[in-house]
Amino acid sequence: MSTLELHVDVGVPIDTAWEALHRVEHYPRFVEGVRDAHTEAGGRAHLNIEAGGRAREVEAEVSDRGEHVMEWLTTGAPELAGSFAFQPVDENTTRIQARLEYDPETVRENFGGPKGFAQTNAIERLVRSDLEHFKEYLERA
Template identity: 50%
Template sequence: MSTIEKQIDVDVPAEVAWDCLHSVESYPRFVDGVREARPQGKSRAHLDLEPGGRLSGVDTEISDRAKGGEKGNVMLWHTAKGESAELKGAFTVRSIDAQHTQVQVRVEYDPEKTREAFGGPKGFAQSDAIQELVQHDLEKFKDLVEHKR
């Protein structure tokens, strides 16, 4: 498994960032490749993806591990059993002060299974592409939460 961690500071209270991460319907606005997203109960979501022009769907399971304080709140997620690409990760939301928040994302993936499921290059090129994608998604998230209010 490979792991990517990225973070970004946003100029909103922690509750605003936390609420946006829990609004599954907003994922297409900040997660590249997600065409549509809809909740399926309290702890599942279905994402319609369009990687490389191919339409596919993936089910995810979501759980919260609220820590509060300096450690922040953590939203864990992973693709449901049986999905071709086994992905898992976490969003951590930490309050910097009353109006500023740090959002960290961690993604764990099997490079070969990810390449098979979504296409793309092998090896370091894929790792670099995924890192750039995660950073780009964080920047889009920042823009969304800062201008949504």
């Protein structure tokens, strides 16, 4: 498994950012490739995504762990796991730490794309871009 950790500081209070992360139906506005998303019973999220020219449905178990930490784990292929941790920088600024655990070969098999180091770079660029889009989404609201 590979692990990627990135963070972004957003110009909103922690509660505003935290509430926005829980609005799964808004994910298509800031997560690349997500075409539709909604919550389901039992703390699950269902996402219709398009990546590498392939349409897929992905289900994930989502749970809050401790103060301002959300963890998620896909329930089928591809096997992915991650978390978002929110920390107040000051009254109106929040640091969002994103963590993604994945097997590069499994991601390539399910979504296509380059192999090896190029794929790792592509995944990092995608996650960084999604964090920046989330920042823009939050700061525009």
